[in-house]
Amino acid sequence: MNLLDAVRLVAARELKVKLRDKTFLFSTLFFLLLAAALTILPAVLSGGPSTVAVAQSSPYEGRLRDSGLKVKVAEDPERLVRDGDADAAVVDKGARPEVLAMKSAPDDVVRALSAAPEVRLLNPDAVDAFAMYLVPFLFALVFFFTSLTFGLQIAQSVTEEKQTRMAEILVAAVPVRALLIGKVAAGGILALAQVALIAVASVAGAQFTDDAGNLLPLLAPAMSWFVPFFVLGFIMLASLWAAVGALVNRVEDVNTASMPVQLAVMLPFFLVMFLNSNPVTMRVLSYVPLSAPTAMPVRLFSGDAAGWEPFVALALLALATAGALLVGARIYEGSLLRTNGRTSWATAWRDRELRGV
Amino acid sequence: MSDALQLKGVDRRFGDRQVLTDVTFDVGAGRMTGFVGANGAGKTTTMRIILGVLAADAGTVTWHGAPLTKDDRRRIGYMPEERGLYPKMSVREQLIYLGRLHGLSPERVRRNVTDLLDRLGLGARADDQLQQLSLGNQQRAQIAAALVHDPMLLVLDEPFSGLDPLAVDVVVAVLRERTAAGVPVLFSSHQLDVVERLCDELVIIGAGRIRATGTRTELRASFAQPRYELHVDGDAGWLRDQPGVTLLDLDGDRAVFDLAEGADDQLVLREALSRGPVRSFGPVVPSLAEIFREVTQ
Numbered sequence: 001m002n003l004l005d006a007v008r009l010v011a012a013r014e015l016k017v018k019l020r021d022k023t024f025l026f027s028t029l030f031f032l033l034l035a036a037a038l039t040i041l042p043a044v045l046s047g048g049p050s051t052v053a054v055a056q057s058s059p060y061e062g063r064l065r066d067s068g069l070k071v072k073v074a075e076d077p078e079r080l081v082r083d084g085d086a087d088a089a090v091v092d093k094g095a096r097p098e099v100l101a102m103k104s105a106p107d108d109v110v111r112a113l114s115a116a117p118e119v120r121l122l123n124p125d126a127v128d129a130f131a132m133y134l135v136p137f138l139f140a141l142v143f144f145f146t147s148l149t150f151g152l153q154i155a156q157s158v159t160e161e162k163q164t165r166m167a168e169i170l171v172a173a174v175p176v177r178a179l180l181i182g183k184v185a186a187g188g189i190l191a192l193a194q195v196a197l198i199a200v201a202s203v204a205g206a207q208f209t210d211d212a213g214n215l216l217p218l219l220a221p222a223m224s225w226f227v228p229f230f231v232l233g234f235i236m237l238a239s240l241w242a243a244v245g246a247l248v249n250r251v252e253d254v255n256t257a258s259m260p261v262q263l264a265v266m267l268p269f270f271l272v273m274f275l276n277s278n279p280v281t282m283r284v285l286s287y288v289p290l291s292a293p294t295a296m297p298v299r300l301f302s303g304d305a306a307g308w309e310p311f312v313a314l315a316l317l318a319l320a321t322a323g324a325l326l327v328g329a330r331i332y333e334g335s336l337l338r339t340n341g342r343t344s345w346a347t348a349w350r351d352r353e354l355r356g357v
Numbered sequence: 358m359s360d361a362l363q364l365k366g367v368d369r370r371f372g373d374r375q376v377l378t379d380v381t382f383d384v385g386a387g388r389m390t391g392f393v394g395a396n397g398a399g400k401t402t403t404m405r406i407i408l409g410v411l412a413a414d415a416g417t418v419t420w421h422g423a424p425l426t427k428d429d430r431r432r433i434g435y436m437p438e439e440r441g442l443y444p445k446m447s448v449r450e451q452l453i454y455l456g457r458l459h460g461l462s463p464e465r466v467r468r469n470v471t472d473l474l475d476r477l478g479l480g481a482r483a484d485d486q487l488q489q490l491s492l493g494n495q496q497r498a499q500i501a502a503a504l505v506h507d508p509m510l511l512v513l514d515e516p517f518s519g520l521d522p523l524a525v526d527v528v529v530a531v532l533r534e535r536t537a538a539g540v541p542v543l544f545s546s547h548q549l550d551v552v553e554r555l556c557d558e559l560v561i562i563g564a565g566r567i568r569a570t571g572t573r574t575e576l577r578a579s580f581a582q583p584r585y586e587l588h589v590d591g592d593a594g595w596l597r598d599q600p601g602v603t604l605l606d607l608d609g610d611r612a613v614f615d616l617a618e619g620a621d622d623q624l625v626l627r628e629a630l631s632r633g634p635v636r637s638f639g640p641v642v643p644s645l646a647e648i649f650r651e652v653t654q
Binding site for chain 1: 502
């Protein structure tokens with residue numbers, strides 16, 4: 001049996017256990033519903049075009065209909081507004097239209113009656129401000145959330161094996177690397193599948209809104225870059241999570257021991273969240289391996305990054321990931337069989353108690 | 358050659374603590390070898406070195422004369438001292454997983470698992486989660502985990518602790534089947550009575566050094582002192598004045614004594630017979646516990 005077979009067996013068990021875990025299934029379902037709801041709800045809540053009431057043979061009827069508004073013709077348009085049957089009414093006031101509404105005039109009605117000035121767009125492809133705020137937030141949130149939850153689960157599954165002494169039987173049968181890689185791979189597959197499901201749900205939900213048609217083509221290149229960055233970034237963090245899991249003896253201790261890794265996940269998240277309007281900071285962040293998975297796709301989305309930049313950042317990230325795998329494997333080997341108290345990073349690194357079989 | 362597994366001059370230190378010094382012993386094919394030692398004597402470390410999860414600083418571990426390879430080691434059945442299986446997985450599922458990790462085909466694993474669980478009386482609980490089983494049944498599952506891949510060598514750390522006498526018998530019967538097929542078994546135990554009853558050979562370790570090895574009878578013979586017990590009808594106090602006799606214990610008609618080198622035990626017996634009826638007379642054979650205490654002190 002070679003390493004790959006062992007990795008496959010380990011990963012298959014992790015997947016099987018996880019897919020039977022009710023907490024995991026419910027959280028996935030919850031995120032799916034949330035994503036769908038967040039994209040569909042605005043469209044549902046905005047309720048489509050306003051209903052506007054006009055008097056019989058009103059001179060404005062044609063113009064309002066042309067703007068796509070629902071027009072109701074009534075003897076007393078104002079009554080309809082007061083009764084709540086129409087959002088607004090348009091009456092004639094000395095050859096000029098007057099909009100009647102309860103509290104605020106619907107924008108689409110006002111727009112239909114005003115003369116729009118000529119508009120010439122100098123940069124028609126620029127991303128609108130709302131999307132510019134939303135997209136970095138989404139990228140950062142997805143990466144932050146998955147690497148935190150799945151990372152924690154990987155650490156816990158390592159500690160569980162150590163706590164139950166299953167680890168001893170396992171390392172006698174297969175190389176330690178196979179255990180580490182199998183766990184990281186299973187976690188990565190699940191994380192990616194969950195994110196993909198959520199993405200599909202969001203895109204499907206977005207079909208209900210008018211803006212989707214504009215936003216999706218803009219998002220596509222950033223999204224396709226996000227995938228390799230996400231995968232490498234996830235593996236980098238996951239191997240560190242696995243190392244943390246091997247340092248402690250009880251699942252209860254994973255939280256405290258994993259502080260450094262948690263910081264490595266959280267800091268880049270907040271930096272990208274709060275500094276994404278500062279181009280210099282973002283340029284730096286997009287090359288630092290810990291923040292690159294979110295910062296680089298964001299820069300690609302806003303159009304700030306040159307074509308070669310993601311390749312360089314990805315190469316740096318790949319190097320860091322290889323490093324993290326080596327460090328993770330060494331810490332893992334150095335601490336998996338130490339069952340007296342919590343092992344420090346330094347001890348685990350120095351004394352590879354486990355033979356590198 | 359009957360010595361299937363051989364350890365020669367194995368040393369190991371952790372930091373500046375020397376844990377094993379020149380550990381040398383054999384485990385014969387088809388033999389049950391008991392590995393006895395106090396806590397911290399180095400049993401688990403030795404076993405981990407045999408398994409290859411721990412490297413020795415010096416010395417060799419060989420299998421039929423050749424160094425143990427990675428593939429050999431995958432064919433060892435191991436039971437760690439502290440029990441370890443997945444609490445939330447069914448017994449059958451985790452045994453299949455372990456069998457597959459040891460390189461068995463899915464079909465063979467399935468067959469082995471069903472056979473083993475029936476043999477160990479766990480057939481009805483095979484699809485229950487491990488955590489739902491009683492402690493004794495979890496122990497049996499643990500034994501099954503060590504046997505699932507038809508190992509060529511069994512290394513069992515305290516396999517009988519926590520087992521009730523009935524379960525001990527079941528497990529012993531299963532292990533005997535393996536030794537009958539030529540598989541060597543090395544097992545450690547604190548329960549010296551169990552070791553005494555079960556093992557063909559003994560290895561006694563103390564403070565990281567091998568103190569004694571051999572079969573039960575060999576050990577007894579080599580540690581037997583010229584000590585005798587005499588039971589007569591009258592008072593045995595006359596022994597005190599018998600040349601070459603050192604009286605150790607006198608309780609009216611019963612006495613335990615050592616004989617000086619060269620002194621003839623038959624002379625003492627004749628003397629006793631001349632004084633009245635003798636109910637019993639014979640050498641005192643040391644128990645394993647006594648040998649253990651003596652060699653590890």
